[in-house]
Structure formats: C-alpha cells, structure tokens
Amino acid sequence: MKYRTLGKTGFKISEVSLGTWQLGSKWGDPFDATDAANTLAAAYDSGVNYFDTADIYQDGLSEQAVGAFIKAHPDVHFSTKMGRKLEPHVAANYSKKNLNAFVDSSLQNMGLDSLDLVLLHCPPTSVYYDPEVFEALDKMKRAGKIQNYGVSVERVEEATKALQFDISAVEIIFNMFRLRPAAEFFAKAQAANVGILARVPLASGLLSGKYTAQTKFGENDHRSFNRDGASFDKGETFSGVDYETGLKAAAELKQRLATDDLAGMALRYILMYDAVTAVIPGASKPEQITANAAAAELPAFTETQMKIVQDVYDQYIKDPVDYLW
Template sequence: MEYRQLGKTGFKISEVSLGTWQLGSKWGDPFDENDAQNTLAAAYDAGVNFFDTADIYQDGLSERALATFIKDKRDKVFVSTKVGRKLDPHVASGYTPANITKFVEESLRNLDVDALDNVLLHCPPTAVYYTPEVFFTLDQLKKAGKIKNYGVSVERVEEAMKALDYDISAVEIIYNMFRLRPADRFFKMAQEQNVGIIARVPLASGLLSGKYTLDTAFGKADHRNFNRHGEAFDQGETFSGVDYATGVRAANELKERLRAGDHLAQMALRYILMADAVSTVIPGASKPEQISRNVAAADVPAFTPEQMAIVRDVYDKYIKDPVQYRW
C-alpha cells in the first residue's frame, strides 16, 4: 500500500481506502456487526488507514461500528464522516448553525471521539455553497476543537470549485472512467490550494466491474433498481448518471480493449490513482473477502499513454454526452 497526503490535514492516507456505505450489509440487506468488524479488520490489515462514513449510513450503525474498531487505533487511522442528509426535506434552508452543530455532536457521540478528524457536508443543495454562514459555522466548530478539518462531498464540479472559496481541507467527488470531467480543471485548482481529493463511486455502482449484463437484476431495495433516473436522489449517483445499457456496452469495450479479463475493477481503481491530485479512492466492501480485491488495485501497473487514450476514447464514444454537461 502506498500513502498520499490528504490536502492540508497533514495526514498521509492509504491511496486505496474504504467507503462504508455498504459496511456490514449489501445494498438493502440488514446490518451485520460481525461482518462489519471483520471487514474493517481486513482493510486495516491490508494497510488501509482511511475510512469514509456518514451519519446516515445504516442509521448511524456505520459510525458506531467504526467507533468500536478504532478504539485502540485512534492515532493510527483517519476517519472522515459526512453530515447533512438527515434533513427531511433535504433543503438548503436546513443547513443552519444549530442543525450543523447538532449533527457534528451526534457524530462525535457515534464515533466516541473528542474531535472529528474530518467532516464533509453531505452533497448539500447548490445554494449552500453560496451561504457563507454554513462554512463559518464549521470554522467555529473547528476553533472549538470539535472538528479538526472540514470539506464537502459534491454532486457537481461547479460545487467543488465554489467550495474552494472556503477553508476546506478536502473534497469528495465522483471520479471514475465514466466521470472524467473533474480532472479537466478542478484537480489543478484543488492542488493549488492544497485541498485533498477523495474519489467516490469509483466503479460507477459496479458497472466498471465488468460483470454486469443487460439481464442483470438488482434487489428491490437496491438503489441500482429504484434510482436509475433520479427517483430517490441525484441521478448522477447511480451508475454515475450513465444509462445502464450504455454503461454495460462501454464497460465491455473497456474490458476488451484494455485486455482486462476479470480485473476491470482493479484497473478502474488504478486509473483513478493515475491522477496525482487524488488523495485516495474509496471503494466499498460488505465482506472481508472484498477487501483484497480492492487493495489489489494498488499493485496494478501504471497505465500506459495508449491505455489512457483508450479510456478517453470510450468515454467520448459512449459517456460524454450527456454526463460531461450535467455533472
């Protein structure tokens, strides 16, 4: 495992880390504490020292599972949590100083720490980025010692750019073979301000595993079944906003032209790490055995210029219109 600086936090984090949306469960399945602890242990043993979570993941169970796991490792790991999606409705006016403070204090209790390593606003509405009081509240919480760093998880590149107006330490953004736009301008801007980049949805909800077909069926509670067109939350989250059938065709072409065989997922993760601006990529895992497949990406050879060109060509052919112009 290699380690990269997470912006101005001063912390070096594993370049392949762990996103805990699925921790201890598959999409839609009940939470299993033993699976969660075993998965966290497998990640840590593989060199992972960065864990991404959120207060709404498994209704707080993800944060609490992490609390149990990091109890004797707090000086060895870095935990980033997200807040804001508890709001119902999830609207900009809900991002008040009182609500933000409440969410931070709840995460402090869930994670059983005195100060949160990093807090990200959880894909807030665009208007929040134009509400300085929200970020000034985070500044005050930092001064009070309740958080050490803060940033944003975003849906759109423009939101990430606007967030750079504030004293953020990190931006979590969708970046993968099907979502190339962040690298066009934003990555350079973030580097210039020493802001770390956490690459989320790295496999486009599994499309970039290369294992799905047009006949693949997803469970009733799986967002890949009910949110393909943004029925429940932003359409850009599920399959990175790519039409499913188009994504299957694009993934098959990538697998063939890159000669990926059964390793397209690892190659997709390695592609993300080709960007120096990226601090870490956060694939998820619901079982310990999935960890080894994820971290194997760190050992995949660097892409050649020819391979990089193949990714761009497939993107331009299948994905660019309309994804490039929406997110």
C-alpha cells in the same frame, strides 16, 4: 500500499481507502455488525488506514462500527458526512443549530472527542453560496469538535465554489465514466492544497465488468429504484450513465484493455492522477476490500491505455454525462 497526503489535514492516507455506505450489508439489506468489523479489520490488514462514513449510513450503525475500530486503532483516520438526515433536505436547514447537532450526534455515535474530517453530504448548490454555513464549521473547528472540514459534492461547479472556504478536502465522483473533474477541477484543488477523495469509483459496479442485461438488483438497492433520480441525484447511481450504455462501454474497456480485472484497473486508473489523494471503493465483505486494496499495486497505465479510456468515454459516455455533473 502507498500513501498520499490528504490536503491541509496533513494525514498520510492509503491510496486505496474504504467507503462504508454498504459496510456490513449490501445496499438495502440489514446491517451485520460482524461482517462490518471483519471488513474493517481486512482493510487495515491490507494497509488501508482511512475510512469514509456518514451519519445516515445504516442509520448511524456504520459510524458506530468505524468509531469502535478507530478507538482500538488510533493510527486510522476517517471522515464522516452530515446533512442528508435533514427533512426536507433544503439549504435553509443547513443552519448553525442543525450542523452542531449533527456533529454532536456523530461524536456520540463514534465515541470520540473530536472528528478528523467532517464533510457536508451533497448539500443543495445554494449552500456553497452561504458563508454562514462555513463560519459554523470554522467555529466548531476552533472549539476542537472537528479537526478539518470539507464537502462531498455532486457537481464540479460545487467543488470549485467550495474552494473559497477553508476546506481541507473534497469528495467527488471520479471514474472512467466521469472524467470532467480531471479537466475542470483537479488543478484548482492542488493549487489550494485541498485533498481529493474519489468516490463511486466503480460506477456502482458497472466498472467491475461483471454485470449483464440480466443482472437483477434488490428491491431496496438504489441500482433498482434510483436510475432516474427518483430518490436522490441520479449521478450517484451508475455515475448517471444509462445502464445499457454502461454495459457496452464496460465491455469495450475490458476487451481493449485486455483484462479480466476491470475493477482493479478502474481503481488503478484513478490513481494515475496525482491530484487524487485516495480512491474510496465500498465493500460489504472482507474479500472485497482485500481485492480492492490490491489495485494499488497494479502497473501504471501506459499512454495507450489512458487513450483507450478517453476514447471509450468520448464515444459512449461524454454526451450527456460530462455536461450534467
């Protein structure tokens, strides 16, 4: 495993880290604390030293599992996200009072005295135009409740706007089906010494190359109910790519890249970009994170392979995905 510096945090974190949305469960299934603990342990044994969680994941159980592991392994760094618990989830509710309450809740959940990195969890766009939100984060940083803060975004424009504040990192969707951040944002983040965490790196599994038109997802799995954005931004599900179109694009990538491990190559592709600090695929079982971590050791892409990805994106994905996010 190789390590890169996460922006202003100074943390040296593993190129392949761990996202914990589905930690200890598949999407929509009950949380299994044993599976969660075993998955975190397998990640650590594979050289992973960075976990990304959120207060809303499994209603706080993900934070509890990550916090317990970190107390036993203080060399591990983490981020947690806040804001998606708000009802309604509107900009006006990103108040100083609510932000402080969320941080206090995460501290209690994780059993820690300070949080390494707190990210606003895909807030409404107008939040990025409200300096009082970031002033509240600055105050908590000065008080030592948080060490760093940043944002998890839906759109490139939101990430760019956030750079005017003292953020340390941006979490953004970037994968073979979502290339716009590389063209529009990465250089700006590097110039500002802001780390990038690449989320949804496998486009909700489409880039595993294992799905078919007959694949069925659980009733409570967002890949069943959120394809058109019924519950949250549709860009979170399959990166906003039409499922059937995504199957065709994934099949062509697999064929033209001549690989039986499209998932591994999809992760390795993201690491071709120096601006990316880490890719954070999720895992619900130990064997998944072990396979993901191995992607960091795959050979670098050739110029020809990089062009194949761009060509497939241009042919199948760019219109309309590129213009929406």
